Amino acid sequence: MPKTDGELTKERILQVAEKLFSENGFDGTGVEKIAKETGINKGSIYYHFRDKNDIVESLFQNIIQEVEEHINKINQQDAIDNQLKFEDKIIAEIDYLSCKERILSILFMEALKSGNSSDALFKCAEVIINHEGSSIMQFTDNKDFTKEELESFFVYEFFTGIIPIISFITLKDKWCKYFNIDEDKLMDYFMEAFKKTHLNSHK
Incomplete structure (x- = not known):
């Protein structure tokens, strides 16, 4: 079904806002700048979004939904690709998330804010970690985590798995420069380090 003009306008606003937020930061990007870049007047932007916070929250909701949909596709493919090495799956995930570099940088920056920071990064991570936990339990006799095991698992997956990958994706271009x-060589070095740390726990 074709998208309406309103839906296309809203998508355009979100695309430009994502670009500007990633380049200038959320605080450094006003609605005026978004309006100028999109060629859409401020009134139209406020028709679709309450304010700038509503724009960034919409971006965060979209990435969380996209990650959920991506994980659902992975679940459907697991029966076919169950012989694929875990490190190959990680490389595939890095390739997928690299297409989300801008929004990942915004998630990271907003999570690092003191005071009124966003919890969208943690929500997104929770979706990924819950999937990882379900996958691990399929290959163990333990079908349930205790509260302490669950807390430990979340901490480990987030700080030794997700954060290094997000850092790599958002900083690799600047690091290479x-x-x-070479970017391929950096990827090799990263995977070598990642295998020695995080992936060893999955053997």
């Missing part, structure tokens, strides 16, 4: 290193 600063240290004059």
Whole structure:
């Protein structure tokens, strides 16, 4: 079904806002700048969104939904790809998330704010970690985590798995430029380090 003009306008606003938020930061991007970049007047922007916070929350809701849909597709493919090595699956996930570099950088920046920070990064991570936990339990006799095991699992997956991957995706271009290193070689180095740390726990 074709999208309406209103839906296309809303998508355009979100696309431009994502670009500007990632380049200038949320606080450094006003509605005026979004309106100028989109060629849409402020009145139209306020018709679709209450304010700038509503725009960024819409972006966060979209990425959480997209990650959920992506994980559902992975679940459907697991029966076919169950012989795929875990590290190959990680590389595939990095490739997928690399297409989300802008929104990931915004998630990260907003989570790091003091005071009124966003919890969208944690919500997104929770979706991924819950999937990971379900996958692990399929190959163990233990079908339930205790509260302590669950807390420990979440901490481990977030700080040794998700955060390193997000850091790699959002900083790899700057790293390659600063240290004059080839991106493929950087990927090899990252995976070597990731295998020695996080992936060892999944063996």
